Amino acid sequence: MSIAKKDYKRITTKSLIDMKVNGEKISMLTAYDYTMAKIVDAAGVDVILVGDSASNVMAGHETTLPITLDQMIYHASGVVRACERALVVVDLPFGTYQSDPKEALRSSIRIMKESGGHAVKLEGGSEIKDSIKKILNAGIPVMGHLGLTPQSIYKFGTYTVRAKEEAEAEKLIEDAKLLERIGCFALVLEKIPAKLAQKVAESISIPVIGIGAGNGVDGQVLVLHDMIGMTHEFSPRFLRRYMNLYEDMTKAIGNYVSDVKSVDFPNENEQY
Numbered sequence: 001m002s003i004a005k006k007d008y009k010r011i012t013t014k015s016l017i018d019m020k021v022n023g024e025k026i027s028m029l030t031a032y033d034y035t036m037a038k039i040v041d042a043a044g045v046d047v048i049l050v051g052d053s054a055s056n057v058m059a060g061h062e063t064t065l066p067i068t069l070d071q072m073i074y075h076a077s078g079v080v081r082a083c084e085r086a087l088v089v090v091d092l093p094f095g096t097y098q099s100d101p102k103e104a105l106r107s108s109i110r111i112m113k114e115s116g117g118h119a120v121k122l123e124g125g126s127e128i129k130d131s132i133k134k135i136l137n138a139g140i141p142v143m144g145h146l147g148l149t150p151q152s153i154y155k156f157g158t159y160t161v162r163a164k165e166e167a168e169a170e171k172l173i174e175d176a177k178l179l180e181r182i183g184c185f186a187l188v189l190e191k192i193p194a195k196l197a198q199k200v201a202e203s204i205s206i207p208v209i210g211i212g213a214g215n216g217v218d219g220q221v222l223v224l225h226d227m228i229g230m231t232h233e234f235s236p237r238f239l240r241r242y243m244n245l246y247e248d249m250t251k252a253i254g255n256y257v258s259d260v261k262s263v264d265f266p267n268e269n270e271q272y
Helices: 013-022 034-042 069-082 101-115 126-137 150-156 166-182 194-203 245-261
Strands: 026-030 047-050 087-091 119-121 142-147 186-190 208-211 219-222
Touching: 013 026, 013 087, 034 047, 034 069, 047 069, 047 219, 069 087, 069 101, 101 119, 101 126, 126 142, 126 166, 142 166, 166 186, 166 194, 186 194, 194 208
Parallel strands: 026 047, 026 219, 047 087, 087 119, 119 142, 142 186, 186 208, 208 219
Antiparallel strands: none
16 A cells, blocks of 8 residues: 655654654665755655765775774765755764763764754664763764664674574664663664564554665665666665666766777867
């Protein structure tokens, strides 16, 4: 059965709660700069995540760990300036919240003041609850993130599916309920079994947005550059490519190079 979509002029944390209640799925994509964010926002995406995946996509690092708070603020600032409708959520990068709740609050305040972002996202459950509480007490909205948490990749040792075993699955459910209880407005579940993700989504009142977590959750998120095919090396099962921009761009740039070499560009109509 199709659900009538409400026309939101501006998405807020409350909008996302309403969308879950009304059965309307939430669309979320990453963006890291003004130009791309303007396109994503105009296309009607509900949430734009300024992800620490910028470390991989924009800077070429192997993991998300190297990106700094200053760099996240830089990326987020351009995205915020581009957006008229979407809710902009900004990842707190590795090392800015895990060990010290006061540091977590300082990092979050910097993001909110210097980038204009609307919320922050943190990876983890009970082990970072004090940091989350500290941020929430300052009036800053927090999105949680459980399952595969890329900032902990060296702990896991692999990007394989998480929570397939009963003990880890039970902890994930407990952490999800904890994040809801302490005040997170939404939760990302990454690369976990679809049945478990659906169980989590049905057991809590806040929206659950999945990436590699099946279709029984309240919304979906993908990395923009993967979804439009600008990247081509990364091909997990959960990724659907809606374009092959890598191939199209390579061809277009090759044509430009050829036209410059042959003096076909610029022609008489393209000069003054």
